[in-house]
Amino acid sequence: xxxxxxxxxxxxxxxxxxxxxEWNSIKKDHDKVNxxxxxxxxxxxxxxxxxxxxxxxxxxxxxxxxxxAERVYAPxxxxxxxxxxxxxxxxxxxxxxxxxxxxxxxxxxxxEMSYSNVLNMLDLAGIPLFTAERxxxxxxxxxxxxxxxxxxxxxxxxxxLILGEGEEVMEDLIEAVSAWKQSGKADGRVGLLKKIAKIExxxxxxxxxxxxxxxxxxxxxxxxxSDAPAIVTKRVVKDLNTVEYATRPIVPFLDIVHDRIMLELxxxxxxxxxxxxxxxxxxxxxxxxxEVLLKMAKEMVDSTGYNEISLTSLSSADYSxxxxxxxxxxxxxxxxxxxxxxxxxxxDSFSIELAQKVxxxxxxxxxxxxxxGSQRMRDVINKGVTEQNLEDAVSAAFQAGWSTVKLYFxxxxxxxxxxxxxxxxxxxxxxxxxxKKITGRRGAKVTVSVSCFVPKPHTPFQWFPQNHAxxxxxxxxxxxxxxxxxxxxxxxxxxxxxFLEGAFARGDRRLGxxxxxxxxxxxxxxxxxxYFKYDVWIDAxxxxxxxxxxxxxxxxxxxxxxxxxxxxxxxxxxxxxREYQQAVQEELTCDCRREKCSACGVCPGLGVEVLDWxxxx
Amino acid sequence: MAKLRLEITKGxxxxxxxxxxxxxxxxxxxxxxxxxxxYSEGFNPHMKISFASALAVGVTSQxxxxxxxxxxxxxxxxxxxxxxxxxxxGIKIKGARYMYGNVPALMAIxxxxxxxxxxxxxxxxxxVIEDSIRxxxxxxxxxxxxxxxxxxxxxxxxxxxxxxVKIIILEKAVRLMIDIKITPTGSVKPGEVVAAxxxxxxxxVDIDNLLIHRTGLYICDEKRTVSPIEx
Ligand code: SF4
Numbered sequence: 001x002x003x004x005x006x007x008x009x010x011x012x013x014x015x016x017x018x019x020x021x022e023w024n025s026i027k028k029d030h031d032k033v034n035x036x037x038x039x040x041x042x043x044x045x046x047x048x049x050x051x052x053x054x055x056x057x058x059x060x061x062x063x064x065x066x067x068x069a070e071r072v073y074a075p076x077x078x079x080x081x082x083x084x085x086x087x088x089x090x091x092x093x094x095x096x097x098x099x100x101x102x103x104x105x106x107x108x109x110x111x112e113m114s115y116s117n118v119l120n121m122l123d124l125a126g127i128p129l130f131t132a133e134r135x136x137x138x139x140x141x142x143x144x145x146x147x148x149x150x151x152x153x154x155x156x157x158x159x160x161l162i163l164g165e166g167e168e169v170m171e172d173l174i175e176a177v178s179a180w181k182q183s184g185k186a187d188g189r190v191g192l193l194k195k196i197a198k199i200e201x202x203x204x205x206x207x208x209x210x211x212x213x214x215x216x217x218x219x220x221x222x223x224x225x226s227d228a229p230a231i232v233t234k235r236v237v238k239d240l241n242t243v244e245y246a247t248r249p250i251v252p253f254l255d256i257v258h259d260r261i262m263l264e265l266x267x268x269x270x271x272x273x274x275x276x277x278x279x280x281x282x283x284x285x286x287x288x289x290x291e292v293l294l295k296m297a298k299e300m301v302d303s304t305g306y307n308e309i310s311l312t313s314l315s316s317a318d319y320s321x322x323x324x325x326x327x328x329x330x331x332x333x334x335x336x337x338x339x340x341x342x343x344x345x346x347x348d349s350f351s352i353e354l355a356q357k358v359x360x361x362x363x364x365x366x367x368x369x370x371x372x373g374s375q376r377m378r379d380v381i382n383k384g385v386t387e388q389n390l391e392d393a394v395s396a397a398f399q400a401g402w403s404t405v406k407l408y409f410x411x412x413x414x415x416x417x418x419x420x421x422x423x424x425x426x427x428x429x430x431x432x433x434x435x436k437k438i439t440g441r442r443g444a445k446v447t448v449s450v451s452c453f454v455p456k457p458h459t460p461f462q463w464f465p466q467n468h469a470x471x472x473x474x475x476x477x478x479x480x481x482x483x484x485x486x487x488x489x490x491x492x493x494x495x496x497x498x499f500l501e502g503a504f505a506r507g508d509r510r511l512g513x514x515x516x517x518x519x520x521x522x523x524x525x526x527x528x529x530x531y532f533k534y535d536v537w538i539d540a541x542x543x544x545x546x547x548x549x550x551x552x553x554x555x556x557x558x559x560x561x562x563x564x565x566x567x568x569x570x571x572x573x574x575x576x577x578r579e580y581q582q583a584v585q586e587e588l589t590c591d592c593r594r595e596k597c598s599a600c601g602v603c604p605g606l607g608v609e610v611l612d613w614x615x616x617x
Numbered sequence: 618m619a620k621l622r623l624e625i626t627k628g629x630x631x632x633x634x635x636x637x638x639x640x641x642x643x644x645x646x647x648x649x650x651x652x653x654x655x656y657s658e659g660f661n662p663h664m665k666i667s668f669a670s671a672l673a674v675g676v677t678s679q680x681x682x683x684x685x686x687x688x689x690x691x692x693x694x695x696x697x698x699x700x701x702x703x704x705x706x707g708i709k710i711k712g713a714r715y716m717y718g719n720v721p722a723l724m725a726i727x728x729x730x731x732x733x734x735x736x737x738x739x740x741x742x743x744x745v746i747e748d749s750i751r752x753x754x755x756x757x758x759x760x761x762x763x764x765x766x767x768x769x770x771x772x773x774x775x776x777x778x779x780x781x782v783k784i785i786i787l788e789k790a791v792r793l794m795i796d797i798k799i800t801p802t803g804s805v806k807p808g809e810v811v812a813a814x815x816x817x818x819x820x821x822v823d824i825d826n827l828l829i830h831r832t833g834l835y836i837c838d839e840k841r842t843v844s845p846i847e848x
Contacts, residue, residue, distance in 0.1 A: 007825035010675050015633035023645070023705045251645055253634040253705075305645030305703070336648060337656050337664070 002091045002098065008082045016253050017045035018079060020093035023251040024303065026058075027094045028068035034178045037061055037069045038092050038102040038139070041110065042117035043527065048073035050258040052312065053145065054108055055246035057166055063244065067174055070094035070102075071250075074117045075124070077525065083124065090125035099125040103177055105139040106170075107158075109147035112504035113497065113527040115154055119519040122157070129516070131159045131206050136185050140177060140192070144170075146281055148203070149234075150457040150564035153504050153511035155205035159189075160196050162203075163567060164234030164281075165267070167243045169201045194227040201235030203567060204228060210509050210563075216550055218508055218561045233568040234281070236608050240267060240288045245296055248303045260308035260341070261300045263293060265325070269314035270593040270610070273371070274382045274583050275413065277456035278314055280571050283602040285593045286611040290321040294328050301338055309333070310341045317346035317354070318593075320614025326354060347389045352396040366397050369408040372416075373423030379586040380415055382579075387427070394431050398438045404445040405431055411475050412453040412467035414583060421475050424448065425482035432487055448483060449491040450476070452498035456505050457564045458571065460579035465555040466502040469495040496534045497526070502552035508563035511551070513544040570602035618655065620720055621685045621696060624712035624846045627678040627831075631707035636671040639681075642705055647685060649703035652696055655686040669723035669834050669845060670730060670799065673806065678831035680711070682723050682845045690715065712846040723845055728799050729779055729835040732807040735792045735828045740821035743786055749818040750793070754781040761805070761813045774813050777805040779837075782814075791822060794832075 009015040030036055039058055041048035048054070048071070061069035070092035075083060083090075089098040099105055105127070107118050119129055122141070128134050131141065140159045143151055148161040155161075162169055173196060180192045187194075197204040207228035211219040223230060237243050245264070252259070268285035269278065288296075297309055309329065313319065329340050345351040347368050355366065370390055372378045378385055394405060409424050428448050435444030452472045455461045467475075472495035483490045504511060517540035518533075525531035541548050556562070558577055565573075575598070582589055592598045593612050603609060627639060634642070644664050647654050656662040665686035672678055691699075697713050704710070740746065753759065759774040780796040793814075795807050807829050814820040835842045 005826065006675070006828055007823070009633055010825065010827075015674065016631075016635070016638065019631075019633050021630040021706050023642075023649075251642075251705075253631065253638045253642055255638070302649065302651075305648035307644075307648060336651070337654075337662060 002088055002096045004088070004096070005086075008079075008086065008088075012078045012082060013076065014045075014254060017073070018075065018093070020096070022093075022253060023305075024248050025071075025094055025250050026062045026069075028062070030068060030095065030097070033068045034066040034181060035068075035104065035174050036102045037067060037104040037106060037174070038072050038099045039069055039106050039108075040072045040099075040121065041108045042074050042114040042121055043110075043525075044076050045073045045252075046254060046256040048108075049250070049252050049254075049256045051108055051110070052246065052262050052264060053166060055249045055262075056244070057106070057170055058250070059246050059248060060167060060170065060244050061174065064171070064174065066178060068094075070097075072099055072105075072121070074121055074525070077531065080120070080124065080524075090121055100127050100139065102139045103181070104142060104173070106142040106144060109143050109145040109151060109154070111527060112147060112153075112501045113532075115504065115515055116519045116523040116526050118154065118157065119515065120524045123519075130156055132156070134159070134189065136188055140196075142173065146277060149277075149281060149567055149569060150505065150507070150562075151203075151205075152210075152509045152563045153507040153515060155509050156512040158205060159193060160202050160204045162235070163201050163232055163569075165237050166235075167237050169199060169235045172199045173202065194225065197228040201233065203232040205509075208566065212508075212510075216547075218563050218565075220561060221563070221566045231566050231568050233606065234570060236284075236570075236606055237267075237286070238608050239611070240264075240286050241292050247296055247299045249300070251304045251306065258310065258312075259306075260310050261297065261304060261306045262312045263297050263300070263309050264288070265293060265311055265313045265316055265319040265322075266611075267313070269318070270591050271315060271318070271384060272382050272579070272589050272591065272598065274380070274460040274579055275371075275410065275453060275455075277459050280458045280576075280600075281569050282314065283569070283571065283600060284608055284610045286608070287320060287613050289613060290325045290328070293325060294332065297329055298332065301333060301336055307336070307338050308341060309338060310343055312343060315346065316342055317351050320612050323354065345393075347385050347393045352393060352400055355397075355400075365404040365406055366402050367406040367408065368393060370427065371408065371410055372413060372420065373409060373425070373427050374420045376586060377413060377416060377420045377423070379588060380583045381413055382583065382589055384588060384591075387430075390427070391430070391434060394434055395438060398435050398444070403435065403439075403443065404447075406447040406449065407431070409448065409450045410453040411450050411479075412472055414461060414464045414580075418475070418478060421479055422482055424450065425479055428483060428488050429485070432485070443487070445487055445489070447489040447491065448479075450479065451493040452495050454498050454502045454505055457562065458569045458576070460576045460583060462506065462562065462576065463556040463558065463560075463580060466499070466552045468549075468553055469499040472498065494529060494532070497529070497532055499552055500526070500534075500537055500548065503548040504551075506563070507551050510544070510546055514540045514546055517543050568605075570600075570605045572601035572605075575600040619687050619690045620716045621652075621687060621693075622714055622716050622720075622723075622846060623683050623685070623700075623710055624844070625681050625683065626707070626709045626711060627672055627676070627681055628707035628709070629677060631705065632677050633674055635674050636668075639672065640666070640668060642708065643683060646700060646703040646705065646708070650696075650699040652685070652691060652699060653688040655688045667722055667724065669727045672831060673808070673829075676807075676829040676831060680831065680833045680844065682727070682834060684716065684720065684723055714846060726836050726848070727834045727845060729833075729837045729842065730797050730799055730804075730831060731833040731835070732795045732797065733792055733830045733832055734795060734807050734811055735787070735790055735830070736811070737790050737823040737826050738786075738821065739823055745819075745821055746784065746786070746791060749814060749820045750782055750784050753814055753818045756818075759813050759817065761809055763809065772803070772805060772809075774805050774810060777803075778810075782810070
């Protein structure tokens with residue numbers, strides 16, 4: 001056990017990030033379990049603690065009497081320098097034990113810009129960065145989360161990566177590790193990795209060889225032993241009603257990013273937005289039964305004392321039994337002072353009604369995501385929302401008393417012209433005018449947030465060349481010039497961060513060197529603008545003799561082997577190509593939950609079914 | 618309506634949480650315990666709960682006081698049992714009673730706080746320590762510049778001292794007993810008193826490693842000094 005001396009804790013900001021003891025946290029005696037697991041998200045405590053997947057795994061793993069699961073997050077820069085100065089290794093929050101003493105260390109990879117933190121945390125833990133350098137006494141380093149569907153840039157650092165939902169596969173992994181330990185670690189680390197590679201949904205990168213063409217593209221990625229499958233396919237939970245959920249989540253002392261109960265109504269989204277990676281990775285839609293949700297919600301209020309429930313799913317307003325569910329939640333939990341909130345609103349007036357009913361969304365702000373300014377562009381991305389929809393929704397909101405609206409957009413989408421970009425401004429002004437028309441007053445506040453589109457693997461836009469940073473900046477200026485109204489606030493994303501995110505999103509295994517060099521030269525917390533060091537990254541690319549533009553802004557042909565072609569989300573390449581072509585032709589694809597199956601391949605391929613209770617009734 | 622007044626602790630386990638976070642930890646414990654707390658009216662209702670005095674990050678306490686307004690009265694021992702089961706490590710209930718009628722706010726009546734501050738000694742010679750404490754206690758005025766994000770402010774430390782500072786010499790450490798007045802126009806923090814002792818009276822201690830513990834909060838007048846739970 002590590003002791004943290006007061007001088008250190010007195011000096012850092014938010015020392016409670018490092019001291020644990022939160023309600024519902026679980027401390028087990030390590031001598032009484034077979035397997036110890038450190039669960040991590042490579043970002044600061046407040047971000048890490050807000051991740052639903054890790055909350056679920058924490059509960060599932062700790063339900064096992066043979067397993068102890070603990071947490072560790074990236075120490076903030078001030079704490080890191082205190083730790084390095086005092087030779088304090090990375091430690092978990094429950095037992096304050098060094099992470100290097102655990103059997104398994106799992107990182108949730110949510111975002112490419114957190115990769116440098118993974119290396120930094122391994123280093124702080126005193127664990128060799130490369131899988132090839134680790135011996136039998138060292139932890140197994142596991143990755144999970146959306147980035148694993150192309151984790152090639154971090155492949156050399158991970159022993160294995162989990163594709164898809166973790167509930168079941170994580171238990172399989174623990175069983176394998178436990179058996180291996182009991183066998184006296186038979187055949188060493190490689191023996192274990194070969195066993196693990198046979199588990200469905202687990203990718204062991206070291207068991208695959210990558211070769212490249214002269215032009216730098218991937219020639220092939222093939223297993224180098226018979227234990228590894230040619231293609232690793234994601235895991236899905238067939239019925240969410242029967243798996244364990246995070247009903248006893250840890251209640252932090254600090255104000256974290258999502259400091260409330262998260263009630264996950266369903267997984268997946270079938271609206272089929274063509275830019276959306278989550279929409280593909282979490283297919284098909286599987287809803288929880290309303291009665292199960294209600295029971296879970298009550299349990300969570302009792303176990304946490306939180307007074308706010310957030311309905312979290314990719315598009316919560318699509319839940320088939322939403323109105324009834326919301327009504328029952330509000331009725332049953334009103335007494336305990338509990339309110340319900342809907343983080344994502346669909347752009348229609350029905351949502352406003354609901355928002356009013358839950359009375360939670362403060363009259364200060366409503367958020368909509370038209371994603372693109374022009375109708376043409378929204379058709380390209382298959383957003384399936386018309387200007388009329390937006391007008392109706394915003395009008396309903398203004399009539400109901402709201403006066404502040406946030407609008408989310410992307411720029412740099414396929415086929416985008418300057419006119420499309422400028423339509424974003426027109427929409428913003430239209431919203432202001434609507435307020436005037438409806439209330440007879442001025443004074444609506446519109447926030448326009450525009451991010452830079454990053455094409456992601458496993459989406460129909462995976463072949464598309466991302467805009468150059470300079471092009472993004474030009475478009476941002478264009479829009480900025482148009483949005484000169486004191487009632488409009490314009491936020492935009494840093495184009496250079498998006499550029500690097502893009503390079504890593506579609507990167508191959510060679511980027512591991514770039515990552516290593518950038519980290520060695522001080523890169524960490526790259527997702528935090530105050531710590532993002534663009535030049536360090538560019539220098540690291542140069543030193544590795546690799547070109548970031550090759551990865552980010554190059555158009556790929558349909559024939560090219562993608563670095564993630566051996567990793568399957570269940571959606572076929574045919575489907576993605578079809579969707580790309582439809583996009584260019586501005587043709588829509590319908591919602592496969594409510595209308596007809598668009599033949600993405602997931603349901604038959606994985607033997608799962610769309611579960612939509614509203615349709616079954 | 619009845620108010621439940623509690624005497625509670627802030628222990629080592631939660632030393633580094635802020636006052637606001639300590640307050641919400643209490644609120645959540647009350648919800649978990651299913652106690653019938655009253656809420657304010659309005660769009661964003663909040664629990665009717667109030668504290669005697671804020672405690673800084675890094676400070677522990679054996680005597681914090683809160684009032685929680687109830688919609689209905691629950692039998693006292695029942696309420697205490699239920700709440701005890703819902704409290705995170707580091708918060709214990711040391712006393713509880715119902716207050717009836719027009720109860721003045723804790724914040725308004727508490728006017729004395731007592732602390733123990735413990736820190737490593739940097740000198741062998743006990744005499745040096747005793748001297749610096751004596752000079753401090755005998756000084757007419759001790760001006761101190763408070764620096765905060767809001768700016769600098771000159772304060773007079775001695776006007777807030779309720780008692781002479783006392784010391785206990787421990788093995789390689791020293792413990793100071795500091796009694797501080799809380800006045801309507803302000804107060805001084807125990808850490809600031811120690812800082813003044815180090816800066817101006819050369820107290821040879823490792824101030825980086827100081828540990829502050831609140832030993833009591835009192836209502837004090839000419840006749841007597843009582844805690845809010847005894848008043
Ligand atoms: S296979 Fe058909 S129904 Fe299933 S997720 Fe794909 S498009 Fe939807």
